[in-house]
Amino acid sequence: xxxxxxxxxxxxxxxxxxxxxxxxxxxxxxxxxxxxxxxxxxxxxxxxxxxxxxxxxxxxxxxxxxxxxxxxxxxxxxxxxxxxxxxxxxxxxxxxxxxxxxxxxxxxxxxxxxxxxxxxxxxxxxxxxxxxxxxxxxxxxxxxxxxxxxxxxxxxxxxxxxxxxxxxxxxxxxxxxxxxxxxxxxxxxxxxxxxxxxxxxxxxxxxxxxxxxxxxxxxxxxxxxxxxxxxxxxxxxxxxxxxxxxxxxxxxxxxxxxxxxxxxxxxxxxxxxxxxxxxxxxxxxxxxxxxxxxxxxxxxxxxxxxxxxxxxxxxxxxxxxxxxxxxxxxxxxxxxxxxxxxxxxxxxxxxxxxxxxxxxxxxxxxxxxxxxxxxxxxxxxxxxxxxxxxxxxxxxxxxxxxxxxxxxxxxxxxxxxxxxxxxxxxxxxxxxxxxxxxxxxxxxxxxxxxxxxxxxxxxxxxxxxxxxxxxxxxxxxxxxxxxxxxxxxxxxxxxxxxxxxxxxxxxxxxxxxxxxxxxxxxxxxxxxxxxxxxxxxxxxxxxxxxxxxxxxxxxxxxxxxxxxxxxxxxxxxxxxxxxxxxxxx
Ligand code: CA
Ligand code: CA
Numbered sequence: 001x002x003x004x005x006x007x008x009x010x011x012x013x014x015x016x017x018x019x020x021x022x023x024x025x026x027x028x029x030x031x032x033x034x035x036x037x038x039x040x041x042x043x044x045x046x047x048x049x050x051x052x053x054x055x056x057x058x059x060x061x062x063x064x065x066x067x068x069x070x071x072x073x074x075x076x077x078x079x080x081x082x083x084x085x086x087x088x089x090x091x092x093x094x095x096x097x098x099x100x101x102x103x104x105x106x107x108x109x110x111x112x113x114x115x116x117x118x119x120x121x122x123x124x125x126x127x128x129x130x131x132x133x134x135x136x137x138x139x140x141x142x143x144x145x146x147x148x149x150x151x152x153x154x155x156x157x158x159x160x161x162x163x164x165x166x167x168x169x170x171x172x173x174x175x176x177x178x179x180x181x182x183x184x185x186x187x188x189x190x191x192x193x194x195x196x197x198x199x200x201x202x203x204x205x206x207x208x209x210x211x212x213x214x215x216x217x218x219x220x221x222x223x224x225x226x227x228x229x230x231x232x233x234x235x236x237x238x239x240x241x242x243x244x245x246x247x248x249x250x251x252x253x254x255x256x257x258x259x260x261x262x263x264x265x266x267x268x269x270x271x272x273x274x275x276x277x278x279x280x281x282x283x284x285x286x287x288x289x290x291x292x293x294x295x296x297x298x299x300x301x302x303x304x305x306x307x308x309x310x311x312x313x314x315x316x317x318x319x320x321x322x323x324x325x326x327x328x329x330x331x332x333x334x335x336x337x338x339x340x341x342x343x344x345x346x347x348x349x350x351x352x353x354x355x356x357x358x359x360x361x362x363x364x365x366x367x368x369x370x371x372x373x374x375x376x377x378x379x380x381x382x383x384x385x386x387x388x389x390x391x392x393x394x395x396x397x398x399x400x401x402x403x404x405x406x407x408x409x410x411x412x413x414x415x416x417x418x419x420x421x422x423x424x425x426x427x428x429x430x431x432x433x434x435x436x437x438x439x440x441x442x443x444x445x446x447x448x449x450x451x452x453x454x455x456x457x458x459x460x461x462x463x464x465x466x467x468x469x470x471x472x473x474x475x476x477x478x479x480x481x482x483x484x485x486x487x488x489x490x491x492x493x494x495x496x497x498x499x500x501x502x503x504x505x506x507x508x509x510x511x512x513x514x515x516x517x518x519x520x521x522x523x524x525x526x527x528x529x530x531x532x533x534x535x536x537x538x539x540x541x542x543x544x545x546x547x548x549x550x551x552x553x554x555x556x557x558x559x560x561x562x563x564x565x566x567x568x569x570x571x572x573x574x575x576x577x578x579x580x581x582x583x584x585x
Contacts, residue, residue: 021089023138023155026184030265039087039537042133042178043414044496048262048326050416051497052538056545057582058500062514062524066583068546069109070528073102073575080128080554081575082412084178084494084535086136091155094550094577095131095178099145102577103158107541109579113158117145124445125174126194127556130533132260132412133178135186137206144175144188150209164209166190170445172197177260182270183300185212189257193275193320196252196448201261201272201298213303217274218253219244219290223303235303244288252442254278255292259322259412266334267327267350269297269306273338275320281437281450282316283387283397289314293321295338295346297353307353311340312377316384317367317435318406318451324414325350330422330477337476339415339426341408342367346375347476359479361426361472362409363463367402385451388437396436396452403432405455407490407556414535416495416503421517423473423482425503427491430463430470431564432456455562468567471495471505473520483520485513489567492555494535496547504547506532508557508571512549512578530574548579 024040032038033045036054044050057065073081073096085094092106099117104110123146134143140161142152148166153159166188167173172195179188186206190199199217204210211226219239224232245253254277261272277285277292293312296305312319319342327336327350334350343365347357355375367384368377386398407429415426433453440450460466469487474480493506497517506512508531514524531553538547552574557564 024088024136026181029181036540039085039539040136041086042084042135042180042260043262043324044537046180046182046263047328048324048414049328050414050495050535051418053499054538054540054545055498055500057498057502057547059502059516059523061582062502064583065524065547065580067526068579068581070579071102071104071109071111071577073100073552078552078575079573080130080533081550081552082130082132082534082555083550084133085537085548085550085577086134087537087539088136088155090541092548093134093136093141093155095134095143096575097129097131097552097554099131101134101141101143101153103155104577109577115153115158117151119145119147120169123147123169123174124172124195125176125191128554128559130176130555132176135179135181137181137186140206142179142186142206144177144179146174146176148173148175148190150179150188152209162209164204166202171195172445177258180261180263180270181206182263185300187261187263187270189260189272191256191258193254193256193258193278194447194449195445196254196278196442197256198253199255199257199274201257201270203300203303215298215303215305217255217257217272217291217296218250220250225303238305239290244290246285246287249285252278252448253289253292257322259324262324262326263300264327264334264350268300269350270300271325271336272296272298273322273325275322276315276318279440279448279450280316280318281388281440282314282384283389283437284450285314287314293319295321295325295348309346309348309353309355309375311344311346312342317402319408323410326415326417328417328419337417337424339410339424339428341404341410343404343409344371345426345474345476345479357476357479361474362404362428362430364403364430364432364458366432385435385437388439396438399434399436401432402435403458404429405431405433406453407431407455407560411492411556413492413533414494416497418497418517420499420501422475423517424476425495425497426472426474427493427495427505428470428472429468429490430458431468431490432458455560455564457563468564469507471503485515485520485522489571490557490564492533492557496536496538498538504536506534506536506549506551508533508553508568512536526580528576528578531571544581546579546581548577551576551578
């Protein structure tokens with residue numbers, strides 16, 4: 001990010017300090033996990049480990065952690081702050097609910113500028129008005145909006161440099177994920193799986209927003225490359241049309257890539273999780289319904305799917321497999337871990353997708369009896385919601401009780417991996433649902449479920465206590481649960497782990513917590529006054545380590561009722577950024 005004065009002069013700029021901020025490069029992004037003065041990508045490194053190599057704040061000093069500053073997002077749009085901030089050149093960029101972006105002085109919290117995207121009436125976000133963060137490239141900060149657009153702004157001024165439409169919001173498309181940069185390309189997914197959209201991954205030139213390739217994640221759709229003039233050039237069908245989908249259902253097949261992706265420069269692959277096949281009623285679409293509920297590994301250089309691993313073939317429970325695929329090194333192998341919404345944790349070879357290991361990370365799973373040697377679920381047909389055409393009145397299929405609930409063993413809140421402990425830190429939830437199927441036909445812009453449901457808490461006897469959330473540390477090699485910290489309300493914020501031997505996470509009750517990464521013993525907490533549903537980050541500036549997290553209750557949980565509401569309906573919304581550092585003296 002720094003270049004010498006000579007390089008600066010060649011670039012026709014001048015700096016008395018001898019170095020100048022030259023913007024974020026591809027090399028900076030590939031080194032993000034190691035560079036401590038910045039946070040350049042969603043995941044604190046595109047591999048998604050959410051591990052900080054900083055140790056000034058550690059198990060001994062964390063007791064002295066105090067607020068450095070707090071910044072209010074303002075306005076009346078106080079709900080669902082799921083954003084991970086990015087930080088470069090002493091500036092923090094954090095997105096807020098309703099497609100807002102704030103640029104702040106990372107050291108003081110002073111506002112530099114803010115951008116409020118003008119949203120049309122009629123946007124259709126399924127699960128609150130959230131945004132999960134921005135990408136940085138060169139002198140730009142780039143984020144996506146609820147009306148399915150991408151906006152790139154100048155980091156220094158907030159001036160809009162380019163805007164591109166991802167897709168038609170009136171057809172149910174939106175976008176809430178943080179874009180990522182891989183091999184110098186901007187990669188984005190789409191949201192809208194509850195409206196029968198077609199999931200895909202797009203690659204663009206981050207400087208201009210122009211498309212480079214697009215890769216659909218529903219089997220049967222054509223991928224395209226784009227030439228210099230912007231013309232579409234066919235780039236191969238994703239899979240084989242009608243191989244895993246009957247009739248025309250693949251045309252509105254869902255598999256939304258709504259949580260974005262990760263990228264590993266060692267494999268050259270970008271890993272995007274995909275959501276439910278549409279509609280939810282699985283009896284309409286016999287077959288595996290590729291590539292729904294999968295991890296799809298895309299060769300960034302070609303835009304081709306190199307491999308896909310499907311957690312829930314022919315999903316009938318809305319077990320979106322969007323969860324982040326976090327790559328790491330173990331036993332001389334490049335592996336990836338994923339805590340799937342369906343309740344199973346998968347370890348795959350990051351190069352080939354080969355199944356290495358799988359185990360439940362929640363205590364109650366009803367929909368499958370286990371995994372076979374290839375990681376495919378062993379179904380119990382009696383635990384699948386029934387076919388409505390076979391119901392007594394042809395309008396409602398047999399209801400079943402399923403766990404996890406459709407909100408998942410884990411949802412959007414990203415986990416962390418520590419290379420020091422070799423453990424994954426998984427924010428898990430224990431809950432179930434009554435679910436049944438109904439007849440449904442596709443109509444543009446209308447919910448496309450064919451299912452009804454009621455979320456339920458689980459009996460204490462089934463899960464070892466009266467709680468929903470649990471922060472759990474797992475050894476990915478053995479599947480052993482090393483420690484857990486239970487939480488009354490469902491956990492909905494992500495995780496940070498550090499060289500200081502700590503794990504940080506926030507709770508809906510408003511506590512940012514730190515625990516010993518080896519034992520789970522809570523060593524620090526602070527209440528920010530509203531629920532936390534975002535992942536914390538850490539960075540250093542002028543010799544001091546900072547920890548920051550966006551705060552503001554919301555997201556999908558409070559939108560759904562059932563007896564879960566009793567655990568969350570007293571929580572207050574908010575919208576702010578909180579930053580902490582060690583007290584001196
Ligand atoms: Ca970094
Ligand atoms: Ca879904």
